[in-house]
Amino acid sequence: MRPFSYQRATDPTAAVQALGAAAAANTPLTKATAQPLAGGTTLIDLMKLDVMRPAGIVDINPLAQGWSAIELKGDGLRLGALAKMADVAAHAEIERHYPVIANSLKLAASAQLRNMATLGGNVMQRTRCSYFRDVTYENCNKRNPGSGCAAMDGVNRMHAVLGVSDQCIATYPGDFAQALIALDAMVEITGRSGTRNMPFAELHKAPGSTPDIETTLQPGELISAFSVSGRWPRSVYLKARDRQSYEFALSSAAVALDAQDGTVREARIALGGVATVPWRAREAEALLKGQKFDDGLAQRVADAAFAEARGRRHNSFKIALGKRVVARALQQAVTMEI
Amino acid sequence: MTAAAPEPKENMGQPVSRYDAVVKVTGRATYASDMPLDNPAYAFLVTSAIAKGRIDRFGLDDARGVRGVIEIVTYENAPKLKDSKLFSDGGYAGTTIQPLKSAEISHDGEIIAVVVAESYEAAREAANRVKVSYTATAPSATFDSPGTTAAAAKGQNAQFKEDAKVGDFAKAFDAAEVKLTAAYDTPTQHHNPMELFTTSCAWMGDNLVIYEGSQYVYGLKNGVAEQLGIDADKVRVVNPYVGGGFGSRGSMTPRTAIIAAIARRLNRPIKLVPTRDQGFTITTYRAETRHEIKLGASRDGKLVALRHEGAEISSRADAYCVGGTKTTTRLYACANVDSLVSIVRADRNTPGFMRSPPEVPYLFALESAMDELAVKLNIDPVELRRINDTTNEPIGGKPYTSRALMACFDEAAKAFGWAQRSPQPRSMSDGDWLIGHGCAATCYPTQMAPSAARVRLQRDGRTRVEIAGHEIGTGAYTVIAQTAAERLGVPLEKVAVFMGDSDLPPAPVAGGSNSTASTCSAVMMVCDQIRQRLFKAVMPGQSLTDRAKETVGLGQTPATQAAKSDRPLDLEKAFDALGVGVVEEYGEWKPEGAPLDSFRAMHSGHPRLVGGHQMKDQIAYAFGAEFVEVRVNRFTHEIRCPRLVGAFAAGRIVNPRTARSQLMGGLIWGMSSALLEATEIDERNARYVNDNLADYLLPVNADVSGVEVIMLSEQDDRINPAGVKGLGELANVGTNAAICNAIHHATGQRIRKLPVRLENIEV
Ligand SMILES: Cc1cc2nc3c(=O)[nH]c(=O)nc-3n(C[C@H](O)[C@H](O)[C@H](O)COP(=O)(O)OP(=O)(O)OC[C@H]3O[C@@H](n4cnc5c(N)ncnc54)[C@H](O)[C@@H]3O)c2cc1C
Numbered sequence A: 001m002r003p004f005s006y007q008r009a010t011d012p013t014a015a016v017q018a019l020g021a022a023a024a025a026n027t028p029l030t031k032a033t034a035q036p037l038a039g040g041t042t043l044i045d046l047m048k049l050d051v052m053r054p055a056g057i058v059d060i061n062p063l064a065q066g067w068s069a070i071e072l073k074g075d076g077l078r079l080g081a082l083a084k085m086a087d088v089a090a091h092a093e094i095e096r097h098y099p100v101i102a103n104s105l106k107l108a109a110s111a112q113l114r115n116m117a118t119l120g121g122n123v124m125q126r127t128r129c130s131y132f133r134d135v136t137y138e139n140c141n142k143r144n145p146g147s148g149c150a151a152m153d154g155v156n157r158m159h160a161v162l163g164v165s166d167q168c169i170a171t172y173p174g175d176f177a178q179a180l181i182a183l184d185a186m187v188e189i190t191g192r193s194g195t196r197n198m199p200f201a202e203l204h205k206a207p208g209s210t211p212d213i214e215t216t217l218q219p220g221e222l223i224s225a226f227s228v229s230g231r232w233p234r235s236v237y238l239k240a241r242d243r244q245s246y247e248f249a250l251s252s253a254a255v256a257l258d259a260q261d262g263t264v265r266e267a268r269i270a271l272g273g274v275a276t277v278p279w280r281a282r283e284a285e286a287l288l289k290g291q292k293f294d295d296g297l298a299q300r301v302a303d304a305a306f307a308e309a310r311g312r313r314h315n316s317f318k319i320a321l322g323k324r325v326v327a328r329a330l331q332q333a334v335t336m337e338i
Numbered sequence B: 001m002t003a004a005a006p007e008p009k010e011n012m013g014q015p016v017s018r019y020d021a022v023v024k025v026t027g028r029a030t031y032a033s034d035m036p037l038d039n040p041a042y043a044f045l046v047t048s049a050i051a052k053g054r055i056d057r058f059g060l061d062d063a064r065g066v067r068g069v070i071e072i073v074t075y076e077n078a079p080k081l082k083d084s085k086l087f088s089d090g091g092y093a094g095t096t097i098q099p100l101k102s103a104e105i106s107h108d109g110e111i112i113a114v115v116v117a118e119s120y121e122a123a124r125e126a127a128n129r130v131k132v133s134y135t136a137t138a139p140s141a142t143f144d145s146p147g148t149t150a151a152a153a154k155g156q157n158a159q160f161k162e163d164a165k166v167g168d169f170a171k172a173f174d175a176a177e178v179k180l181t182a183a184y185d186t187p188t189q190h191h192n193p194m195e196l197f198t199t200s201c202a203w204m205g206d207n208l209v210i211y212e213g214s215q216y217v218y219g220l221k222n223g224v225a226e227q228l229g230i231d232a233d234k235v236r237v238v239n240p241y242v243g244g245g246f247g248s249r250g251s252m253t254p255r256t257a258i259i260a261a262i263a264r265r266l267n268r269p270i271k272l273v274p275t276r277d278q279g280f281t282i283t284t285y286r287a288e289t290r291h292e293i294k295l296g297a298s299r300d301g302k303l304v305a306l307r308h309e310g311a312e313i314s315s316r317a318d319a320y321c322v323g324g325t326k327t328t329t330r331l332y333a334c335a336n337v338d339s340l341v342s343i344v345r346a347d348r349n350t351p352g353f354m355r356s357p358p359e360v361p362y363l364f365a366l367e368s369a370m371d372e373l374a375v376k377l378n379i380d381p382v383e384l385r386r387i388n389d390t391t392n393e394p395i396g397g398k399p400y401t402s403r404a405l406m407a408c409f410d411e412a413a414k415a416f417g418w419a420q421r422s423p424q425p426r427s428m429s430d431g432d433w434l435i436g437h438g439c440a441a442t443c444y445p446t447q448m449a450p451s452a453a454r455v456r457l458q459r460d461g462r463t464r465v466e467i468a469g470h471e472i473g474t475g476a477y478t479v480i481a482q483t484a485a486e487r488l489g490v491p492l493e494k495v496a497v498f499m500g501d502s503d504l505p506p507a508p509v510a511g512g513s514n515s516t517a518s519t520c521s522a523v524m525m526v527c528d529q530i531r532q533r534l535f536k537a538v539m540p541g542q543s544l545t546d547r548a549k550e551t552v553g554l555g556q557t558p559a560t561q562a563a564k565s566d567r568p569l570d571l572e573k574a575f576d577a578l579g580v581g582v583v584e585e586y587g588e589w590k591p592e593g594a595p596l597d598s599f600r601a602m603h604s605g606h607p608r609l610v611g612g613h614q615m616k617d618q619i620a621y622a623f624g625a626e627f628v629e630v631r632v633n634r635f636t637h638e639i640r641c642p643r644l645v646g647a648f649a650a651g652r653i654v655n656p657r658t659a660r661s662q663l664m665g666g667l668i669w670g671m672s673s674a675l676l677e678a679t680e681i682d683e684r685n686a687r688y689v690n691d692n693l694a695d696y697l698l699p700v701n702a703d704v705s706g707v708e709v710i711m712l713s714e715q716d717d718r719i720n721p722a723g724v725k726g727l728g729e730l731a732n733v734g735t736n737a738a739i740c741n742a743i744h745h746a747t748g749q750r751i752r753k754l755p756v757r758l759e760n761i762e763v
């Protein structure tokens, strides 16, 4: 870890000012000299590993008063970016109306981490690629653009099979983001010129030729809230992992259905643990629309979800696994008692 | 009595709570790096980013510019240290690779620089700023990597003396009615004790104090003294508590002498706290192994031929090996046995002891093969063990001192409900989960080593026991206190135990599960010396022979017998007759068959472990049987193990509470080893990849739902005066095979490579 300056943001304006003022033009967000600190469970970790070296930290926790509300109003949901994972996971109304959200959070990390970590920090968490996290490896395009990718032919069991490029195959590791993208959530962004809303699906960027650019956020912008319209009681989050808790997904599926008597009116499917960004399987969803659900259909949908998948030495198993997870999540959602 | 404090059976002590329970749960137990130092400097290690090659240049300007940096030590300016021999060659070290000696690099993560600064933070920051240019050569990572060399263990490793064989294996296998040949693999594993591999070194004039979590303070003291070229009496190692060892702290690692020498140069105490990932390369680990088992049997299940061939990875520099064939060739009756162990050298750090080093990988192979054979023969796996049970080991024909293998199978089978299992694979399920039941035998050699102790008794019964034993979490303080209290007939609360300090009388390495047997035998003997003195005072005219034994239970009789015949000694009367305030005795105990130089070796930090198959006319092992339930998800193929049941017989159980914890921990470690633990190696560069506790998978609470430990009552008077068989490393031996056997039962699929992960299941 390197020395850094620490500043507590007293209000949103001061926070975005402090973050934006320090930023040089054209620096990717993750390399900006000032970084916001929420629960710190990703940021401090990466600073200790010397992967992130911000000169300054802007602690946004004082904004929690205004930015941590959990609100169900009308038929929608609004979640403050500083709400703790644990609080949202245990919220009775969310469990009832948005099981996919509650479970994506409950099945993530550990109780201790969920108590510290915020929703905003959670969606912004960075990949767990071992080579990215070990600075003794020069070759990581995400950390050192243009240096190559150590994972491509290295130990890549945890890596992605969807959304990969020949520059980077790092998995987006989070769970909650899959629920958000499945539910067509919006993200509210507070910047120096006020707040704006955009589809959550536009927040993350696939690696392409610039794996160091992970989101469309600019230095000086903060996520202040997430919102979802409609209720999604028929929704599940299914997560396959090596151990029963405190472990990232090898493959997960966030599924939300509008269905009656086995006929699907509308379906939303997102995939976790297998893709470089929160991943929406739109072509697969389309196969379900208006259809009578059966196991054969589930299989076709699962195949479609992974049609573009590209496996490597240690992670090819994720393709077959991911299909089974999607099919099972769909079955569970269809048969759910609501 | 509760589950945690089981009712003592015949030949068991009381399940008293831990001697150190309160200090531990209140956080007041001081571990090595908690020890206060006077004006310390802080060290941080820089370790190599390549596994093979040389350092061309260091770029140190940036690092030196960090405020608070005192010195950066590299091979160019490092203090000179003497080499240390490997423990198996009569030395103290777990590796002969001595870092900071030259520009050469022989494994990933080798120590290449030590940054010393006024604060930990400054040292760490400066270490991050050290630039190193290397010339790297392609390393050989593991089995199948080009450039490795393989050769028989015999002749390279002084402690591996023979490839056990008897009869004519080839002929018998050829003629066998039923044959099985199968290959098994076990992965690289790292101990990962909670306490990091810290060391603090402080000089007072010519005397050095080392605070370091060690499983062998006498070994470390003598080893560091040798490397520094100073008198061992000037070195003291202190660690009243050790935050887990699992073998990783049994032999000396290079870090200690380096830090001590730098502290001497700077004339300041130095504290080193390495990171978790550095712990993967600056100490030892369990190397990956490969096995081929051949079993020949008659149709009714009798083994007629058995061959076990094992291969193990070691470093280029050292021929470390575990050679578990010594156990697998002796477990079952079989007239024709053959074995071969070989060592494959790669560009790796030297492996070392880890949780039942030989038995875990080798019994995984044998006990999986036994299950495969049972399936082939259509015989219940428990019955197959019964058919091949034996009172004498087949290689030398020596009798087991006691052997309760089948009694353990029967008790555990009953508790588990084995009879309700439907033997057909894939025949049991519950919703999304396929259910499998499996079992395996477990065993561990009974080992003892010379040990000394000093005991001081006062008129009011207050007792002080001093012994350089180690509390690595096993309950050593507790069982030593119990032994002294029982032997002297004083209340347990009056006994104080001092351990973890090389200024105390020597005890052996806390390894090979020998501690309770060795230290309690020594403490019993010294307590008896005290009783003798007191007895002489009360009955001056009496001869010490018959009358003494009858009155105060003298001599090396097993604890239970002594306890039964004892009459309480009237302490006050005895002290008054003696006319002193304190009676203090020191004594040195050695097990039967210990070599002639035992006591000298004990003081110079060489444990002379005896026992297991190396005894003269007998063979001593503790036994157990383990039954597990696994669940395999039909959709995700996730594997969980909700139920582990083990029954064990290990001689006298000094404390059923601490013994149960040890056995329970063993079962959990066993499950961990079967399903989770593996260090991944990047074969291109021979580097460890998942070197942290998030990626190196260990079970979390949610993975451990049902663990049942059954302790059988067993009395064995032929092993040691305490009647104790080590059990710390007994339980994790059988679990790997039991789980794979259960996976076969659940899925019909036989998996011969550990750990078993969801991608290995093809249901
Ligand atoms: C061992 C381990 C296991 C884990 N397992 C899982 C798991 O199974 N599933 C899972 O989903 N997650 C898992 N996590 C990740 C964990 O959930 C995240 O670290 C956590 O959610 C991050 O939240 P935080 O508030 O601590 O973020 P911080 O660490 O404070 O911030 C993370 C990043 O986001 C930025 N940031 C924070 N808040 C905002 C904001 N409002 N606007 C813009 N940028 C912001 C920070 O600058 C930083 O770059 C695990 C983490 C660990 C350490």
Ligand code: SF4
Pocket (backbone or CB within 6 Å): A127, A129, A130, A131, A132, A139, A140, A141, A142, A143, A148, A149, A150, A151, A152, A167, A168, A169, A170, A211
């Ligand atoms: S996968 Fe991406 S993050 Fe990992 S090493 Fe390659 S470029 Fe770096």
